[in-house]
Amino acid sequence: MFLGAAVTLLAGAAAFPQPADADTVFLSTQLRPIEEAQKMRDVILKDYQGKVTYVPEQPAQLPIRLRAEQEGGTHTISLIGALHGELEPLVTLHALVPLDALAASLADRGIPASLMTLGRLGTPHQMYIPWMQATYFMVANKKALPYLPQGANLDALTYQQLAEWAAAIDAKTGQRVLGFPAGPQGLMHRFIEGFLYPSFTGGLVTTFRSPAAVAMWAQFAAMWKDVNPNSTRYGFMQEPLLSGDVWIAFDHVARLLDALRQKPDEFVAFPAPAGPKGRGYMPVLAGLAIAKDAPDPNGAESLIKYLTLPATQIATEKAVGFFPVVKAAPPAELDPGVKLAAAAIAATENAKDALPALLPVGLGTHGGEFDKVMIDTFQLIVLRHEKPEAALAREAPILQKVLDEAKAPCWAPDPPSAGACQVK
Amino acid sequence: MHRDVMRGRFKAATPYLLVAPATTLLCVLFLIPLLQTIALAFRANGAFSFANFATMAGDINFNDAMINTFEVVLLAVPLQVALALGMAMMLRHLKHGRDIVIWIWSIPLGISDLAAGLVWLAILTDHGYLNTILYRLGIIGGPRSWLTYETPTTLLIAIVVEEVWRATAIVLVILAAGVQLVPKEYAEAADVFGASPWQRFTRVMLPLLRPSIQTALILRTVLAFEMFATVMALGGRNFPVLMSQTFNAQYAQQDYGTAAAYAVLIMALSIGATLVYLRLLRTPPEQLP
Numbered sequence: 001m002f003l004g005a006a007v008t009l010l011a012g013a014a015a016f017p018q019p020a021d022a023d024t025v026f027l028s029t030q031l032r033p034i035e036e037a038q039k040m041r042d043v044i045l046k047d048y049q050g051k052v053t054y055v056p057e058q059p060a061q062l063p064i065r066l067r068a069e070q071e072g073g074t075h076t077i078s079l080i081g082a083l084h085g086e087l088e089p090l091v092t093l094h095a096l097v098p099l100d101a102l103a104a105s106l107a108d109r110g111i112p113a114s115l116m117t118l119g120r121l122g123t124p125h126q127m128y129i130p131w132m133q134a135t136y137f138m139v140a141n142k143k144a145l146p147y148l149p150q151g152a153n154l155d156a157l158t159y160q161q162l163a164e165w166a167a168a169i170d171a172k173t174g175q176r177v178l179g180f181p182a183g184p185q186g187l188m189h190r191f192i193e194g195f196l197y198p199s200f201t202g203g204l205v206t207t208f209r210s211p212a213a214v215a216m217w218a219q220f221a222a223m224w225k226d227v228n229p230n231s232t233r234y235g236f237m238q239e240p241l242l243s244g245d246v247w248i249a250f251d252h253v254a255r256l257l258d259a260l261r262q263k264p265d266e267f268v269a270f271p272a273p274a275g276p277k278g279r280g281y282m283p284v285l286a287g288l289a290i291a292k293d294a295p296d297p298n299g300a301e302s303l304i305k306y307l308t309l310p311a312t313q314i315a316t317e318k319a320v321g322f323f324p325v326v327k328a329a330p331p332a333e334l335d336p337g338v339k340l341a342a343a344a345i346a347a348t349e350n351a352k353d354a355l356p357a358l359l360p361v362g363l364g365t366h367g368g369e370f371d372k373v374m375i376d377t378f379q380l381i382v383l384r385h386e387k388p389e390a391a392l393a394r395e396a397p398i399l400q401k402v403l404d405e406a407k408a409p410c411w412a413p414d415p416p417s418a419g420a421c422q423v424k
Numbered sequence: 425m426h427r428d429v430m431r432g433r434f435k436a437a438t439p440y441l442l443v444a445p446a447t448t449l450l451c452v453l454f455l456i457p458l459l460q461t462i463a464l465a466f467r468a469n470g471a472f473s474f475a476n477f478a479t480m481a482g483d484i485n486f487n488d489a490m491i492n493t494f495e496v497v498l499l500a501v502p503l504q505v506a507l508a509l510g511m512a513m514m515l516r517h518l519k520h521g522r523d524i525v526i527w528i529w530s531i532p533l534g535i536s537d538l539a540a541g542l543v544w545l546a547i548l549t550d551h552g553y554l555n556t557i558l559y560r561l562g563i564i565g566g567p568r569s570w571l572t573y574e575t576p577t578t579l580l581i582a583i584v585v586e587e588v589w590r591a592t593a594i595v596l597v598i599l600a601a602g603v604q605l606v607p608k609e610y611a612e613a614a615d616v617f618g619a620s621p622w623q624r625f626t627r628v629m630l631p632l633l634r635p636s637i638q639t640a641l642i643l644r645t646v647l648a649f650e651m652f653a654t655v656m657a658l659g660g661r662n663f664p665v666l667m668s669q670t671f672n673a674q675y676a677q678q679d680y681g682t683a684a685a686y687a688v689l690i691m692a693l694s695i696g697a698t699l700v701y702l703r704l705l706r707t708p709p710e711q712l713p
Contacts, residue, residue, distance in 0.1 A: 174566075184660050184672075229572035230550065233660045245550055245567075368677035376484050379661075383573055 023051040024299030027065070028081035030132075030286050031320055032056040039319040048306050050299055059086050066095040066291065078294040079303050084118055084285045085361045087128050091121050096289045098125035102301055109308050110327030112349050114356050119287055122416060128287030129304050132313070132322035135283050136190065136252050137344040139237070139259060139269050144169060144177065144247040154270040155347045159199065159219065162273045166226035166248065176228045179246030182378070185235030187252055189371040190359075191272075192378060194282025195250075196220065198357040199275030203414040205421045208399055209392035216275070217381045217388035224382045232383070241267065252284075253341050254321070260337030269344035271351055278355035280413070281348050286322070317342065355413055362408035370406075373399045396423045458691075465684035476685040480673075485664040493665045495580060496655075497648045500587040504644060505637065507588065508595035512603045513625070526600065530593040537590070541657025544586040545571075548658070573662045583658055590654065591647065595640045602636025603629070638705040645701070646694045666690050 031040050037056050045052055055077075057065060062082060069075050070093075080087070080096070090096050103116065103126040115130040140154075148154070149164040166178035182188040193204055200216035201207035228246055237251035238259035249256070250272060260267055272281055288307060290300045306312055313324035314331055317338065323345050330339050348354065363370050373395050380391035403420045410421035468475035480486060511529065515522055532540060547553045550567040558564045570578040606629065614624045630637075652667040659665075666686060674683035 182661070184656065184668075229569055229574045232573055232662050233571070243551060365678050368675075369679060372672075372677050380484060 023053045024078050024296045024303055025053045025055060025076050026079040026081065026300075026303060027055045027057050027062070027077045029057055029059040029062055029083065029086055030081055030322075032058075036320050043319045044307075044312060044315050047312075048303065050302065052299075052303060059083070062086055063089055063093060063095075066090060066093060069291075070095065070293075075291070075293045075295050077291045078296040079300040080289045080291055081131060081286060082289075083359075084121075084128075084283075084287060085359050087287055087289055088121050088361055090289070091123060091127055095292055096127050097292050097294075097297070098123075098127065099129060099290060099304075100126050102126070102304065103129060106305065106308060109310075111308070111325050114349060114354060115283070115285060115325055118283070118285060118356065118358070118412075128289040129308060130325040131286045131288045131307060132316055133283055133285045133325050133345070134253050134322055135281060135345055135348060136187070136195065136250065137256070137269055137271055137281075137341075137348055138248065138250050138273075139241060139256050139267050139344075140249075141177075141241065141244070141247040142266055142268060145268070147172065154268065156351070157270065157273045159223070159273045159275050162248075163219070163223040163226070166223065169247065170226040176226050177245075177247035178223075178226055179228045179234060179237055179240050179249040180231045181234050181237050181249075181251050181255065182231045183233045183235045187255070188378065189374045190252070190282055191250055192374040193360065193371075194357040195272050195280045196275075198280025198355050198413050199273070199277055200280075202277035202355070204357065205399065205403065205410060206414045206424050208423045209389075209396045210424065212276070213392060214388045217377075217392070221382045221385070221388075253323070253345065257321070257337060257341055260340045261335055262337070264336035264340060267340065269340040271344060271348035274351075274353050278353040279348070279351050280355045280357050282359060283349065283356050284359070285325070357413050358411045360408075361411040363402070363406045366402050366406040366408075369402045370399070373402065399423055461684045461687050464681055465688045468681055476681040477689075479679070479682045480669075480685045480689070483669065485669060489664040489666050489669045492580075492663055493649060493651075493667075496583055496587060496651065496665070497645060499580075499584045500591075501641065501644050501648055503584070503588050504592045504595050505599075505640060507592050508599050508640070509633075509637075511592075511596050512599040513629075515600055516603060526597075529596060532590045533593045533597075535590070537651075537653035538657060540586065540590045541654035544582065544589075544654075545657050548582050571658055571662070576662075579659055579663055583655055583663065586654055586658060587648070587651065591644065595644055598640040598643070599633065599636050602633050605636075606632045634705055634707050638701055638707075641701050641705070642698050645697045649690055649694050649697070666693075 028040075031037055037054060040054050041052075045054065059082065062080070066077070066080075069077065080090070087096070103119075106129060111130050115133070116126070119126055119128045119130055121127040138157075144165070147165060147168040149161050149168065152161045152165070162178070166176070169178075170176050180186070180188055180191065196216060197204045197207065197213065200219075201210055201212040203210075207213055228240070230240070230245065234240055234246075236255040236258075237246065237249035238256050240246035241249050241256070241259040242262060256269070260269060271279060273279070288304045290297055290304075294300055307316075308326055310324070310326055310328035313326050313328050314334075317323055317330075318334065321338075323342050330342055334342075349356070360367060360370055376398075377391055377395045380386045380394070381388050400423050403422075407420050409419065410417040414421060465476055466472055466474070483489075515525065518525060535543070545552070548570050549555075550569055554570070555564065555567050558568075559566070569575055570582060572579070610628050610632065611624055614628050619627065650667055651665060652671065655663055655665050656668055656671075666689065670683050670686035670690070673679045673686060
């Protein structure tokens with residue numbers, strides 16, 4: 001009843017600036033701030049042959065708006081740009097059309113197979129075309145490189161080697177220079193969800209309290225003795241990297257980029273380490289999808305082709321800091337710090353053992369409680385030295401309750417589930 | 425005759441009319457949200473329930489938050505009152521420039537909580553002013569951490585010192601006003617009977633200051649239970665307090681029921697402390713100046 005009223009209301013409110021007949025309406029939950037939206041219109045779309053109306057929209061409004069158009073019968077939106085997790089619920093709404101033919105015609109773009117698979121959203125069809133991406137990786141000060149364990153390759157580092165590396169620096173300099181963003185503003189929970197768990201257990205929820213998880217926490221807690229104790233205060237790792245408090249750090253690209261931009265000669269960037277089950281990493285992937293009953297499906301297709309051109313992808317990278325999903329040689333004038341970041345992202349997803357782990361999907365308003373379980377577990381085991389078995393036994397029912405309340409099915413790399421994802 | 429009655433009634437109603445806007449505003453903006461918060465705290469799945477309080481008490485940081493909050497209140501508030509009393513006594517003996525001294529002493533009052541926290545963070549961080557000075561003096565050989573989970577004692581000391589620095593002035597302002605109200609004749613009378621300076625302070629000044637001390641204690645304790653920004657700046661995740669737990673429940677976890685439960689707990693503690701002060705520091709009517 002309430003939703004019905006909201007939908008009617010929105011259908012009425014959907015009278016945003018009506019495009020002229022020839023315009024293709026491109027609705028996007030990304031690049032929403034005015035400066036970014038203006039760059040989209042004036043820079044990224046500058047060379048496109050055709051008229052586009054670019055409409056930024058709040059992520060929460062996207063499904064409501066599409067439902068309003070479906071129920072109201074007036075279709076204005078042709079192209080949808082959104083994050084993977086925001087596009088997924090649109091499949092159940094039957095709001096997207098399959099793009100298999102388009103995907104085949106874009107084969108020469110060189111989009112990594114792992115990203116194309118994500119674009120199927122668990123269906124047999126291509127539901128969206130990868131558009132642009134960001135992720136997390138590691139940055140090290142070059143001062144740390146002499147202490148790398150023998151035979152270690154930065155682009156193929158393991159967690160074992162990372163621990164040895166930090167221990168070697170601690171032993172020789174007396175400084176604990178490995179850092180994690182475990183402060184109140186930090187993204188430590190993403191490290192646990194997208195990197196640590198997948199690398200060691202091959203899953204997250206289903207393997208939350210598995211023997212592999214117990215071993216993982218024991219190993220991580222042992223490594224923590226060489227981690228800078230200020231880590232529980234760090235929010236953006238670029239700051240301690242620049243001040244020299246930390247030599248080796250993990251964080252989101254947006255929270256490392258300042259360090260790379262300011263001192264590109266002092267830092268190296270490389271993928272997060274690998275564990276026994278692979279190199280778990282969390283891609284932040286935005287995709288392009290075509291709305292069902294779109295008024296201008298051909299315009300939407302040609303716009304997708306244009307946005308995935310190497311030149312457009314580079315223009316996007318330069319204008320708004322999202323990285324290409326296609327093979328694109330970075331231009332010479334690209335900021336050297338951005339180049340370092342782009343290379344680390346490419347090395348991450350093209351790694352032989354790459355294991356993409358999605359942002360938690362379908363948790364809705366329970367996302368914060370889910371993250372809290374991860375941080376509480378970290379706090380109990382690593383900071384308070386509780387036995388991993390005990391801490392995991394305490395937190396597992398809380399995790400299950402969150403998933404049950406959200407009715408969230410499993411997401412990659414956990415195998416798909418019928419009902420709410422179950423902790424085994 | 426009739427007109428006089430009307431005028432009389434109007435006169436009687438005037439004070440009420442004048443306080444009405446403020447009272448209405450407070451009811452709308454304070455009392456109603458307060459009742460809503462209490463209702464939110466005691467509801468879960470649409471029924472009366474203590475589930476939110478169970479979630480709150482079951483949090484792995486709840487005990488730490490309670491202990492930390494009480495530690496800071498019990499250490500900082502008495503220190504602040506003692507310091508402010510001393511400062512107020514000293515002020516009495518200044519012949520010139522008294523206003524300027526009060527003004528300088530209350531500078532921390534003009535700084536926002538968060539800014540104060542950041543000032544102290546700049547002093548106490550690994551490469552901060554304190555370590556720089558200690559290093560120059562040759563006391564330490566390199567950066568030392570004072571604010572991590574590995575150094576809970578120095579972290580607590582830092583937060584107490586910062587609270588004392590920031591909020592002693594408000595106690596001072598209240599006590600200095602109270603001291604001014606004490607007539608000089610009492611001290612002179614005590615002098616006549618041969619009281620020592622200490623006796624004059626403990627037997628004459630302190631009892632007469634009792635209402636001011638009560639006000640200052642209530643105000644400071646209630647505010648100390650609500651401390652947030654300064655602790656977040658210095659302690660972050662390492663020093664959970666009740667208010668930071670409330671904030672996390674509300675914004676990080678979007679668990680409004682539990683956040684409301686924390687809010688109700690903080691309110692109960694504040695009311696409890698106020699009642700204790702009102703009872704312990706009661707001034708018998710015959711002793712009022």
